[in-house]
Amino acid sequence: MLAVIGAAIAPGIAILSYFYLRDNLEPEPISMVIRTFIFGVLLVFPVMVLQHIMQTEWNWRSELFASIFQSAVVEEFFKWMVLYFTxxxxxxxxxxxDGIVYAVAVSLGFATLENFIYLIINGVDIAFWRAFLPVSSHALFGVWMGYYLGKAKFSGKANLELRRLFVSLALPIILHALYNSIFLTTEHWIWIIVPFMLLLWWQGLKKVQRAHDFGSKTLTSRPQ
Structure with missing residues (x-):
């Protein structure tokens, strides 16, 4: 059991620590980050209930569409909603x-409990792939969500803020849908998912740098 707990928790904590420590401008209170992570953990339960209802009560004609809506749309919407209201x-x-830090925190809270449940059922032999694929993908969807939440927060114009808020929800849903589609549309998914994940990491780290650059300008322009 300790091995399962360690394998389930370690990837999420490691990735969250990485993004938290990248915040070299005004680091967030660790209590706020932990609270957001816990919100992500707790979010698993209502999402699982809703997904179960959708799976059993709705007459899905396409497995791909069902997967995209039940997983990508539902999960990213609820993560976004938690971030927006808390x-x-x-x-x-x-x-x-800060948007990236908090979005990654809520995403990894969700992914960590999901990972724990999966490893309890299937064992720790697949822990490496779980860390590389579902856990890190949730974190990277969070990077995109948080990047545009940060841009929205400091837009300065109401209409621009609304557009960026929409993008902060839409882009993670699209990326999550693409991620799910890779597994459902080809038997040779390994040849697509690995470059897809590397591309997500590359673009995600570019978003991190851009958020830092934007943050530096924001802090410099504040009245002293």
Whole structure:
């Protein structure tokens, strides 16, 4: 059991620590980050109930569409909703990179409990692939979500803020849908998912740097 717990928790904590430590402008209170992570953990339960209802009560004609809606749309919407109502208006969200920190935290909280349940059922032999694929993919969807939440927060114009808020939800859903589609549309998914994940990491790290650059300008322009 200890091996399962360690294998389930370690990837999420490691990835979250990486993104948290990249915040070299005004690091967020660790208590806020942990709270957001816990919100992500708790989010698993209502999402699982909703997904179960959809699976059993709705007459899906396409497995691909069912997977995209039940997983990509539902999971990313609820993560976004938690962020918007608990973090977005908070006083500690005071520079653009904070959006990435909090979005990654809620995403990894969700992915960590999901990973634990999966490893309990299937064993730790697949822990490496679970860390590389589902856990890190949730984190990277969170990077895109948080990047545009940060851009929205400091837009300065209401209409631009609304557009960026929409993008902060739509892009993670699209990326999550593409991720799911790879597994459902080809038997040779390994040859597609590995470059897809590497591309997500590359683009995600570019978003991190851009958020830092934007944050530096935001802090410099504040009245002293």
């Amino acid at each position: 973090v977005y208006k908070h006083v500690e969200f005071d520079e653009p990179y």
